[in-house]
Amino acid sequence: MAQPQTNPTPSSSQLDHVAQAVRDLLHQPDYDDGSAGPVLVRLAWHSAGTYDAASKTGGSNGAGMRYEKEGGDPANAGLQHARAFLELIKKKFSWITYADLWTVAAVVAIKEMGGPEIRWRGGRTDFTDDNKIPPRGRLPDGAQGADHIRHIFYRMGFNDQEIVALSGAHNLGRCHSDRSGFEGKWVNNPTRFSNTYFKLLLVNDWKKKTLENGVEQYVYVDEDMIEEDEDAEDAEEPEELMMLPTDIALIQDPSFRPWVELYAEHKDIFFDHFAKVFAKLLELGIKRDRNGNIVNEENQQDGYKS
Ligand code: DDH
Structure with a gap:
């Protein structure tokens, strides 16, 4: 059995820089209603909302939307704009994982748009292939009841x-x-x-x-x-x-x-x-050790045969 890998949460001074960069990019006069904020919030929600508690698959770890299997899901249409906004930050702060960046950006955007302070914890890792991406169809359909x-x-x-x-x-x-x-x-x-x-x-x-x-x-x-x-x-x-x-x-x-x-x-x-439930959403599918570091057990998810 492979040893669990842990990935430490970024330090608060590192995060301050990222948070400021997110605040700086929110103002987008030519985009929608003038802010990148709403679409950033939806990116974080859709990255986490694939979670299935029974099989412990999906969730905000991995940043699976970088792959066609998840990014090309019609339910995620439009979220390429959010990812493109954040790519500018990723280029500047290459140490942060996409999965951390996508989730922390939503927390910063909500606060900046007048919302509550939301507890955010880092340490997510990015998938290196699309094996652990869950099947499509886990996000809600607005036409239903x-x-x-x-x-x-x-x-x-x-x-x-x-x-x-x-x-x-x-x-x-x-x-x-x-x-x-x-x-x-x-x-x-x-x-x-x-x-x-x-x-x-x-x-x-x-x-x-x-x-x-x-x-x-x-x-x-x-x-x-x-x-x-x-x-x-x-x-x-x-x-x-x-x-x-x-x-x-x-x-x-x-x-x-x-x-x-x-x-x-x-x-x-x-x-x-x-604030409480959004923090819970962003932690879906994440297992932490006693120090708060995320534990990635290689055998935790077997991957999907597609
Ligand atoms: Fe949503 N959402 N959402 N939503 N959502 C859409 C836009 C935004 C549903 C469907 C849609 C949540 C729950 C649900 C945001 C956040 C959250 C759109 C429009 C549809 C459709 C997409 C488009 O055309 O661009 C449904 C169904 C549900 C459900 O609960 C049943 C939740 C839980 C969140 C959250 O963040 C916690 C945000 C923000 C947007 C606006 C995105 C944008 O580009 O602007």
Whole structure:
């Protein structure tokens, strides 16, 4: 049996440099809503969200999206932009692994966009081939409902409260018809982390709309909230806002809905719960020794025959 290999976490002064470099690249006037932040958050989430607790496969170790097997998954369409942004940092700080960089960048971006401080631990290693990349199909499909959401997130080891808290990330960014088929943003200011997503879920009368490409989503023109929204001074023209069928499932399901109501009312509780569950997400599939170093047991995952 091979000896487990450990990879130490970067020192805090090393990390300070990387964090500053991430902050420096967030402002992207020609990209989407002017920030690389949202797509960086989605990169980290999709790198971790392949985890399967039963087989202990997938998760944020490995940076498998560098390989076609995972990077070419239609569920990951558009995340090449996030990887290209971070490549500039990797060139400068070659000592950091991609798997650490992709996860720490999200934590820095969330904080910089006004979100909570999230505990992050390093030491991830990068796969050197695509053997340990899990099969496609482990990420959620926005066209589905509560049963599907539970199937996907219970597999990772999350409960209903954690599912709703994590979903609050849809306060950030937007859907792109050339990536997922869905179109539009969830809130007026999609580069500011807040609990507006939950408020909008509850106050609006969401109507089903079929897009030209045949994809169904929910829409509302958010006129009232624009005036009330504390972030509204940055907002531009009122634009039709959207929700995925999976977002709407959070208010239709009797066990998810109370959490939506709590987070809509109490931003501080949402921030606290989000910080905890996002930290947990980034640790999926990672085994640490007593010193916090990641243990890569060669025989832990046998790899997949593809
Ligand atoms: Fe998401 N998400 N997500 N999401 N997500 C999309 C965009 C973003 C689902 C589907 C989509 C989470 C959960 C779910 C972010 C973060 C998180 C898009 C649009 C789809 C579709 C992609 C595109 O067209 O570019 C579904 C389904 C779920 C689910 O829970 C059932 C979670 C848990 C997170 C997280 O970060 C914790 C972010 C950020 C974006 C915006 C990306 C961007 O480029 O902007």
